[in-house]
Every structure is written in structure tokens, then in C-alpha cells.
Amino acid sequence: STVKMSVVSIGGTYEGKLSADGTSIAGTWTQGPGMNFLNLKRATAETAWTIPDPPAQQPPMAADANPVFEVTVIKPSKPGAQGKGFMVRSRQFSTFNTSVSDLLSYAYGLQTRQISGGPAWLETEKYDILAKPDGTGQPNERQWKIMMQKLLADRFQLTVHRDTKELSVFAIVVAKGGPKLTKSEGDPNGLPGLFFRGLGVLPGRNATIADFAGVMQSAVLDRPVVDQTGLPGRYDFTLTWTPDETQFKGLGARVPPPSDNADAPPDLFTAIQEQMGLKLESTKAPAGILVIDHVEKPSEN
Numbered sequence: 001s002t003v004k005m006s007v008v009s010i011g012g013t014y015e016g017k018l019s020a021d022g023t024s025i026a027g028t029w030t031q032g033p034g035m036n037f038l039n040l041k042r043a044t045a046e047t048a049w050t051i052p053d054p055p056a057q058q059p060p061m062a063a064d065a066n067p068v069f070e071v072t073v074i075k076p077s078k079p080g081a082q083g084k085g086f087m088v089r090s091r092q093f094s095t096f097n098t099s100v101s102d103l104l105s106y107a108y109g110l111q112t113r114q115i116s117g118g119p120a121w122l123e124t125e126k127y128d129i130l131a132k133p134d135g136t137g138q139p140n141e142r143q144w145k146i147m148m149q150k151l152l153a154d155r156f157q158l159t160v161h162r163d164t165k166e167l168s169v170f171a172i173v174v175a176k177g178g179p180k181l182t183k184s185e186g187d188p189n190g191l192p193g194l195f196f197r198g199l200g201v202l203p204g205r206n207a208t209i210a211d212f213a214g215v216m217q218s219a220v221l222d223r224p225v226v227d228q229t230g231l232p233g234r235y236d237f238t239l240t241w242t243p244d245e246t247q248f249k250g251l252g253a254r255v256p257p258p259s260d261n262a263d264a265p266p267d268l269f270t271a272i273q274e275q276m277g278l279k280l281e282s283t284k285a286p287a288g289i290l291v292i293d294h295v296e297k298p299s300e301n
Contacts (some may be wrong), residue, residue: 067135084252100118100152155298169282169284170281174278174279181231194207213225
């Protein structure tokens with residue numbers, strides 16, 4: 001009878017009690033320091049609205065296309081907004097409460113420790129972005145990132161150069177006994193599905209190990225994560241673990257204190273080994289870094 005939900009992208013949680021007749025939930029919504037009563041009622045035929053049909057699936061954009069964002073709106077995020085996120089919905093790309101450092105991490109596939117130089121506001125100024133590409137077809141992940149690189153150069157006057165530096169990293173390797181992964185039957189050229197269902201619940205669909213490493217370094221862990229498994233192809237999996245307070249800083253989320261629940265999932269390192277047949281090893285390795293030569297606050301829409 002207790003209902004719990006979390007919305008990781010905005011750092012919110014809900015907890016309520018289901019009524020005896022199953023028609024309502026009385027509870028509270030917590031986000032950051034604020035808490036509000038939020039009571040829910042089951043919809044009836046009279047109160048429900050029609051669920052719209054999903055948009056028609058777009059054909060893929062030509063693999064050799066070199067798109068740009070045709071329409072882009074950049075607005076400062078609301079003060080005090082919690083969490084952050086990136087979303088692709090059909091041919092629309094949006095971000096919520098993201099810093100320029102977050103945008104750089106996404107566009108270049110880097111962890112924040114791999115970004116060097118630049119003013120302090122790269123971390124502190126937050127923006128909401130709504131953008132649509134030119135041309136036709138559904139961009140792939142590489143094309144979305146190329147468009148973000150162009151947006152940063154155009155609207156933020158960003159110029160960078162690359163370098164290499166030895167950094168502390170987490171390496172993903174194959175554990176003793178081999179991988180425990182299911183080969184995906186999804187489109188090998190399609191986007192991976194890696195969306196958290198809560199803090200410590202990550203379903204992966206049609207994802208490479210490099211995709212998984214990218215999510216670990218951008219959202220969960222505090223250092224770069226490199227794929228040293230040598231495993232090709234795409235996989236389906238669900239990883240469930242109990243996070244600690246050092247994790248999920250990349251999502252701007254606060255991990256609740258650990259509970260005494262004996263049935264709680266294992267820690268991240270144990271879960272990856274038991275559930276995926278992989279290991280996270282702490283090591284040092286040469287890693288590419290991005291050095292910021294010049295950047296400005298965004299130009300007017």
C-alpha cells in the first residue's frame with residue numbers, strides 16, 4: 001500500500017499511501033529542500049483525457065549527412081531548479097538545467113575532469129535548450145553530438161583544442177567467468193536506450209559497452225570510465241544497485257542515506273560483476289582532454 005517514485009532528472013521523489021479502495025493516493029512530493037502534499041485520484045471515464053498517438057517514426061537521417069540545428073532557443077534555467085537532463089524526442093532535442101560544462105561533456109563524450117580551462121561560470125550558469133535539426137530524417141547519436149558541437153561554436157563562440165593527460169579512471173574489464181549479457185536484436189545503427197528508472201536502476205537496450213561506460217562517467221561516477229573489455233556489438237541488460245553518496249553527481253541528484261534493508265541490492269562494483277559479468281577497476285591511464293581556448297555567454301535567440 002506504500003507507493004514510492006523518483007524522477008532522477010529533476011531530483012524529485014514521491015511517497016504516498018494507497019487508499020483501501022484503491023482509488024486514491026495521499027502523499028508528499030520532495031524536491032531539494034522543499035516538500036509539498038500531493039494527492040492523486042484514479043481517473044474515471046469522465047475525468048480521463050485521450051492519450052495521444054505517438055508521433056510517426058522518422059526514417060533515419062542519411063549516415064553521411066552533416067546536420068546543424070536549424071532552430072535553437074537557449075534560456076537561463078529557473079533559479080533553484082534541481083537536477084538536470086538531456087532528452088531526444090523524435091526530431092526535437094532539449095536540455096534542462098544544464099551548464100556549458102554539461103553540454104561539453106555530452107557533445108564530446110567526456111567526463112568533466114577531461115575538460116580544462118575556461119571561466120568559472122561554465123559550471124555555475126545553467127541553461128534550458130530546445131533545438132531542431134535541419135534536413136530530414138532521425139539523427140543518430142553521433143549526429144546529435146556533432147550538432148551540439150556546432151551550437152557551442154556558434155552560440156557560445158567556443159574554440160578548443162585536444163590534448164592527452166594521465167588521469168585516474170575506472171576501466172571496465174571482463175570479469176572471471178565471462179560476460180553475462182544478452183545480445184540485442186535492436187537496430188545496430190539505432191540509438192541506445194539507457195534511461196534510469198531510479199537511482200540505482202539502469203535498464204540498457206541496444207547499447208554497446210562504450211555506451212554504458214559513457215553513462216557511468218557522465219551520470220554516476222566521478223572520473224572517466226574507459227571500455228577495456230574488447231566486447232563488440234550491442235546488448236540488453238538491467239543493472240540494479242544501491243548507490244552511495246559519491247554517485248549521481250552528474251545528474252545533480254542527492255542519494256538518500258543507506259537503509260538497513262537486508263534485501264537491498266548490492267553496491268555498484270558488486271552489481272556490475274554479478275549481473276553483467278564485468279568489473280570496474282580503478283587505475284591510471286592516458287586520457288584525452290579538451291582544452292578551452294575561448295568561450296562566451298550565449299548570443300541572443
